[in-house]
Amino acid sequence: MKTVKGFILLNRDELRGFLASVLVDRNIREIQNHHTYLPDYSSYKRNSDPVKWLDSMKQYHVVNNGWSDIAQNITTFPDGTLAICRPLGQAPTGIKGHNAEGICIEHLGNFDTGKDTLTPEHKATIIHLNAALVERFRLGVNTDNIVYHHWFHEKTCPGTAFFGGNTREAAKKDFLPLVQAEYDRITKKITVAQTVEKPPLGFRMVVAQTLNVRSAPGAKQPKTGEVFAGSILAAFAESGGWVRISPSEERWVSATYLKVVHKGTVLADSLNVRTGPGTDYPVIGAVAKGTEVVMYETENEWFRIDPNEKWVSGKYIDKQG
Ligand SMILES: [Zn+2]
Structure with a gap:
């Protein structure tokens, strides 16, 4: 797991640990599946740096469309990696009328008939991602909670050949059974849980106007970033008055400027x-x-x-x- 230009890049195996650690303070009811159309598989073959494509999509959405950020919360790639693009706590710009309680996923490629064929790694990630989001947000594997763009608009998105088709019937027959099997696997097998990163110790709110993030505990350690007043951070480790705010990366802030807050579920x-x-x-x-x-x-x-x-x-x- 690493963060580049604000995009959090993950392998499939890191996803559930990440989802367990992140705070999402809105209700989630719809997992939206989309394809990017462009960039497609040939674009990605030409340049396989996910950040390049995330950046260009973000530029397009912000500059051309005038949106506040990249449209989608999550992007999946042909090699099976994925990226968190827009914080899951923020509603996406995915399907009109379905964003407030939606998570928007863009699968990089064009999955209309005769265009890109999903690679086995890409398929595995798409199935796992939908299953992990169902688990995280206590949803069901059904066409109310897992949706395709096509069902609400004339677009073919996520493609007429996406897992056997883009209709509700195709989803029920060819996609949802795979998600259900993956959901059963990840929620029942203990071996998977061992690879999941540890849940946070608790949550902290930043009370300083600006708080420096450093690469190790200590005020003389190199500064690698900043967090701002009011942000809620998950705390993963504590050492000598410093708190690590990432499950796997060395990102530390001084505990002096943090207030302990608790989290709950309605x-x-x-x-x-x-x-x-x-x-x-x-x-x-x-x-x-x-x-x-x-x-x-x-x-x-x-x-x-x-x-x-x-x-x-x-x-x-x-x-x-
Ligand atoms: Zn779409």
Whole structure:
């Protein structure tokens, strides 16, 4: 696993560990499968640096389309590697009307009939990725939770020959059974769990305006990046007042500028969000079952779940870490 230009590059085996460590503070209900169309397999054959293509897609989406970031949350490649492109906590620009609770995946290639043929490695990654997202977000292997762009728009995306076709019937017959088998394998086999990276010790919020990231614990160690006030970081190790904020990379920040925060999951079908800690405060929204929240502050069993005044009753929160 490594981060290049803001893109997190992963092997298939690193995915579940990554997903377990990342905070996603919105409800996820739809895993969107797309193909890039361009770049396609011949583009990737010409230049097999995933960052080159991610960068060019991002430029196109930001400069040409005027979007805030690259459209998709995740990209998969012909060699079976994958990249996290837009944070999973941020809604993608994938399928109109289906983004707020969606994860957008772009599979690099053109899978219309007669164009690119999915490589065995690419197939394995696409199947595993869908299964791992089903596991992570407690979804079902069905056509409500795993969707193709084509079902909502006239586009052929993710391609008329994507795993036997781009229709719901084709998905049910030729794709979902493979995802189900992979889901069964990863959730039942203990041997897989051993390769998964350790879950975080807990979560920390950055309280300094800007906090330097260093390559080792210590203020004199080389600076490799920055994190900003209000960011929620997963803590993976602690050493002499320093905290490692990556599961596998040497990225350390000083604990002096961190505040311990706890994470929880919403248990109620729909939990009211209020402007203060109690039922006499007005309701300003709701969070859905399964949504992960960060507890910034606690008062009388009420939790503030946002940097702003947004409170929920702690009775309906499954508290972790
Ligand atoms: Zn699409």
